[in-house]
Every structure is written in C-alpha cells, then in structure tokens.
Amino acid sequence: TxxxxxxxxxxxxxxxxxxxxxxxxxxxxxxxxxxxxxxxxxxxxxxxxxxxxxxxxxxxxxxxxxxxxxxxxxxxxxxxxxxxxxxxxxxxxxxxxxxxxxxxxxxxxxxxxxxxxxxxxxxxxxxxxxxxxxxxVDAASLVEGAENLRDYAGYLYDILLVLQKIVLSKGKLSKKAGTNFPILVAANKQDLFTALPPGSVKQKLESEIDRIRQTRQKGLLDASANPEHDEDGEEVLGGDGDKFTFHGLEDDIGVKVDVVGGFxxxxxxxxxxxxxxxxxxxxxxxxxx
Ligand code: GDP
Structure with a gap:
C-alpha cells in the first residue's frame, strides 16, 4: 500500500x-x-x-x-x-x-x-x-508636482500597454468566466491631509495617461512618415479617437481598473x-x- x-x-x-x-x-x-x-x-x-x-x-x-x-x-x-x-x-x-x-x-x-x-x-x-x-500610488506626492504624476502615469501606462499587447495576441486575460482582469490602484497615504482623494487620483491619472498616449501617437505618426521607419512592435494604448478613460479601457481590452483610497x-x-x-x-x- x-x-x-x-x-x-x-x-x-x-x-x-x-x-x-x-x-x-x-x-x-x-x-x-x-x-x-x-x-x-x-x-x-x-x-x-x-x-x-x-x-x-x-x-x-x-x-x-x-x-x-x-x-x-x-x-x-x-x-x-x-x-x-x-x-x-x-x-x-x-x-x-x-x-x-x-x-x-x-x-x-x-x-x-x-x-x-x-x-x-x-x-x-x-x-x-x-x-x-x-x-x-503615494496620493500625497501627487500634489507636490507634475513630475510625480508623470512618473506614476508613465509606469501605469506601460503596465496597461503590456496587458493590451497580451489581450490582442492571446485573447482574454481574466481566468474567471464573465469577469475582467482586475487592477487595483491603491491611492495610499490617505491619513495625510495633503493626500488627494481617490476620485482626484483617478482623474489625474486618466488625463496624464491620455497626454502620454497623444504624445506617443504623434511620435509614431512622425516616425511612420520616415520611409526608413520600422513599425514592428510599436503600439499605443487604447483605440485612436476618444479621450482615455479606465472605463473605456475595460470595454476595449477587458481590464478593470479600480482606484481605492487607504493608508x-x-x-x-x-x-x-x-x-x-x-x-x-x-x-x-x-x-x-
Ligand atoms: P515602497 O518603496 O513602495 O515599498 O514604500 P514603503 O512601504 O517603503 O513606504 C515609503 C515611506 O512611506 C515609508 O517611510 C513609509 O513609512 C511611508 N508610508 C507608507 N505608507 C504610508 C501611509 O499610508 N501613510 C503615511 N503617512 N506614510 C506611509
């Protein structure tokens, strides 16, 4: 036995x-x-x-x-x-x-x-x-300067772009049927009175990601005007057109972003x-x- x-x-x-x-x-x-x-x-x-x-x-x-x-x-x-x-x-x-x-x-x-x-x-x-x-996210650092916001949004943009690439090549990311792949944006340090509330953190990240997206789109357009440009592997987050929102991202690639405050x-x-x-x-x- x-x-x-x-x-x-x-x-x-x-x-x-x-x-x-x-x-x-x-x-x-x-x-x-x-x-x-x-x-x-x-x-x-x-x-x-x-x-x-x-x-x-x-x-x-x-x-x-x-x-x-x-x-x-x-x-x-x-x-x-x-x-x-x-x-x-x-x-x-x-x-x-x-x-x-x-x-x-x-x-x-x-x-x-x-x-x-x-x-x-x-x-x-x-x-x-x-x-x-x-x-x-250190929600208290976002009020200090645009540089911090750019850093946070840039990092999040890169993560979302990776997820978009996978979804476009492989399909759905979430393992559970009928659900979206979840991302929690933890708007931390809410114990400090200088911290931005989660709603503002969300709004600031969305508009900064939108700005990054426009810049990269323009960069790609400029580059593609160059005959020697190699287009392989370059992508921009989200479809072209509308302003970037986390809600739109959920519709596009099934990635659900929730911004929640805490400390x-x-x-x-x-x-x-x-x-x-x-x-x-x-x-x-x-x-x-
Ligand atoms: P990490 O680099 O992301 O791991 O950040 P840490 O956990 O090392 O935190 C960086 C600093 O922020 C440390 O001095 C922590 O004590 C402080 N810290 C982290 N969370 C909070 C919070 O919710 N409120 C306050 N006031 N400080 C925090």
Whole structure:
C-alpha cells in the first residue's frame, strides 16, 4: 500500500491549484512594503518564498498570507463562511500570495518583461497564477508636482500597454468566466491631509495617461512618415479617437481598473496593531478570489 499512498500524496500535491497571486507594482516610496508588512502582521499564516526570475538578475518576493475571515470572498459569497454572525474561528481564512517587486525606475522594464512572459504563457501547465495587479500610488506626492504624476502615469501606462499587447495576441486575460482582469490602484497615504482623494487620483491619472498616449501617437505618426521607419512592435494604448478613460479601457481590452483610497500605516492601538487603513483593499482582493 505504501507506493499507492505515496502516489496519492504526490498526485494530491500536483493536483492542488496554485494560490491566487497579486503582483504589487508602483514606484518606490509609494507604500508597497508598508502594506505587505501590515498584511503579514494581521495574517494568520505567512510564508516567504523568494522567487528568482529566470530572465533577469532581479528578485521579487512572494509572501503567502491570509485574508481576515471577516472579509467576504467572491467565490464563497453564498456560503455561511461569510456569515458575519459566526465567530472568526468558524470561518475560513483564505490564503493568497502577494508578490512584491522592486520599484526603482531602472528595474521596471525587467518587471514588465517578466509580467508579459508569465501572463502570455499559452500552455495550460505553465498557466500563470497571477489573478490581479495592485498598483501603489503615494496620493500625497501627487500634489507636490507634475513630475510625480508623470512618473506614476508613465509606469501605469506601460503596465496597461503590456496587458493590451497580451489581450490582442492571446485573447482574454481574466481566468474567471464573465469577469475582467482586475487592477487595483491603491491611492495610499490617505491619513495625510495633503493626500488627494481617490476620485482626484483617478482623474489625474486618466488625463496624464491620455497626454502620454497623444504624445506617443504623434511620435509614431512622425516616425511612420520616415520611409526608413520600422513599425514592428510599436503600439499605443487604447483605440485612436476618444479621450482615455479606465472605463473605456475595460470595454476595449477587458481590464478593470479600480482606484481605492487607504493608508498602509499601522495605527497603534492598546491591543496591538490596527489595519483599518487597508480594509478596503483587502475587500477588493476578496472580491477577486
Ligand atoms: P515602497 O518603496 O513602495 O515599498 O514604500 P514603503 O512601504 O517603503 O513606504 C515609503 C515611506 O512611506 C515609508 O517611510 C513609509 O513609512 C511611508 N508610508 C507608507 N505608507 C504610508 C501611509 O499610508 N501613510 C503615511 N503617512 N506614510 C506611509
């Protein structure tokens, strides 16, 4: 019976689907590390596994964490596990993975390449476990100057362009039928009175992305007037014509962007650390699981 038992164990291990992964992106200083440590400190389970990229010398860190039992899960929405009247211990703590990435400007293209490789894998065996992206924004820095806004919008533009390329070549990105691929723009540092509210963050990002798009479109037109121009591989985000909006992007390529405010700074309370500032983001994660 031992070989049968071993076979059963190995088979079980291989058959269990990988945990849903959310990739944390955004310029450094936005609050990714603060968010991760807050999630870890309130998680019932945590395990860190450094994952080494095979394409670059960069490392990203994957951490398995749990969602607080009081946060509803989309796939469990009809079950009693979400019944708020039940004590926490009676409800399931759902595990997921957060993958932190270095946000320094020079490392961005490597991260985008890795994201593209993973998400565009066609084989079922290598199918990506990435089920969403969380893009961190320091909402307090956006009022300080146009340069910060340009940096954030430029990074987000590049991410969206990667997703558009995959959708155009491979088709839908979302793994769940009838849903769109989710991106959370976490408008962080809402505890500071100088922080822009999420609605303004959304509006500013949309108009800056629109500006970037126009500039790139013009660049391509100018370049294509040159007979020696090689058009291969150059694209612009969104169809030509209308002003860029996240809503339009959802219609075009099935990528849904939500801008949600919060703060990744722990509030010190008598009985430990309170993570109220990240609650809405955890609810967003729960709605994708
Ligand atoms: P990362 O580079 O994206 O990982 O950013 P960090 O998590 O290292 O955060 C950068 C700085 O912002 C640190 O000094 C954090 O303490 C601070 N910070 C992060 N989140 C918040 C927040 O919600 N509110 C405030 N006031 N500061 C924050």
């Amino acid at each position: 031992l070989p049968i038992l071993l076979h059963w164990i190995i088979y079980r291990k291989a058959a269990s689907p990988p945990l849903s992964t959310f990739v944390l992106l955004g310029p450094s200083g936005a609050g990714k590390t603060a968010f991760l440590s807050l999630v870890e400190s309130s998680s019932l389970y945590k395990a860190k596994t450094p994952s080494h990229s095979t394409h670059t010398s960069q490392t990203s860190t994957s951490t398995t964490v749990t969602l607080p039992p009081s946060v509803p899960i989309f796939s469990n929405r009809y079950r009693s596990v979400n019944d708020p009247s039940l004590p926490d211990a009676k409800r399931n703590a759902v595990k997921y993975v957060l993958r932190d990435t270095p946000g320094h400007g020079k490392l961005r293209s490597a991260q985008l390449t890795q994201l593209q490789t993973e998400l565009s894998s066609k084989s079922k065996k290598e199918a990506s476990s990435i089920c969403g992206i969380i893009f961190f 990744a700074k722990a509030e010190n309370e008598k009985d430990g650390v309170s993570a109220t500032g990240i609650r809405k983001w955890e609810e967003w994660i729960g709605s994708c699981l």
